[in-house]
Amino acid sequence: MTATAERVIPRRTAADPAGAEHAAADFLTALGLDLSAPGLSETPARMARAYAELLTPRAFDLTTFDNEEGYDELVLARAIPIRSVCEHHLLPFIGVAHVGYLPGDRILGLSKLARVVELFAHGAQVQERLTRQVADWLDRHLHARGVGVVIEAEHLCMSLRGVQAVGARTVTSTLLGTLRDDGRSRAEFFALARPGDR
Numbered sequence: 001m002t003a004t005a006e007r008v009i010p011r012r013t014a015a016d017p018a019g020a021e022h023a024a025a026d027f028l029t030a031l032g033l034d035l036s037a038p039g040l041s042e043t044p045a046r047m048a049r050a051y052a053e054l055l056t057p058r059a060f061d062l063t064t065f066d067n068e069e070g071y072d073e074l075v076l077a078r079a080i081p082i083r084s085v086c087e088h089h090l091l092p093f094i095g096v097a098h099v100g101y102l103p104g105d106r107i108l109g110l111s112k113l114a115r116v117v118e119l120f121a122h123g124a125q126v127q128e129r130l131t132r133q134v135a136d137w138l139d140r141h142l143h144a145r146g147v148g149v150v151i152e153a154e155h156l157c158m159s160l161r162g163v164q165a166v167g168a169r170t171v172t173s174t175l176l177g178t179l180r181d182d183g184r185s186r187a188e189f190f191a192l193a194r195p196g197d198r
């Protein structure tokens, strides 16, 4: 198989780790925490690093191969773990993504489906936009006949606080191309990417 790789480098504004640490210290102090207490002195630095990790996507090589076998059925990666943070509260939402496509001339290195999910999950997000961005990105880069993405996630802003709906899971989906327009393909996709499945 002939492999082609394209380096995907996420674009974002340069971060300021020291500034984030100072801001975290001010924020926690303003909330009434005593940062001189044992155990808390390093917390602003840890908090800044933790959020930087959650908000920074990783670069990767998007490797595709010629579809030499002419494989034209669904390729689906199920239960890809997702970790993102909601843009409203900056609290995590955690769940799984089922990502599939109907190949055209190229097929994708399988791990790249999970890497594309991570690319868009690492940022301040809403689940609907994340779902759509993963589908649109694959559609643009893969020229597939169809793309389908289902995400099922628990939002900690909805379970830890506020309404405290512990265990409530939100399902979103985006279908493009044949997976959206052809009833049989759509039904097959949802049979294999059923929400609730792990």
Ligand SMILES: Nc1nc2c(ncn2[C@@H]2O[C@H](COP(=O)(O)OP(=O)(O)OP(=O)(O)O)[C@@H](O)[C@H]2O)c(=O)[nH]1
Binding pocket: 086, 087, 088, 125, 126, 127, 128, 155, 157, 158, 162, 163
């Ligand atoms: N559509 C959508 N809403 C989200 C997502 N993540 C969090 N939210 C919601 O964003 C809304 C923000 O509502 P606000 O009323 O401004 O915030 P709030 O006062 O903290 O609301 P409560 O959570 O109801 O206490 C909440 O209803 C959250 O559940 C998401 O990915 N998609």
Ligand SMILES: [Zn+2]
Binding pocket: 086, 087, 088, 089, 090, 091, 155, 157, 158
């Ligand atoms: Zn939230």
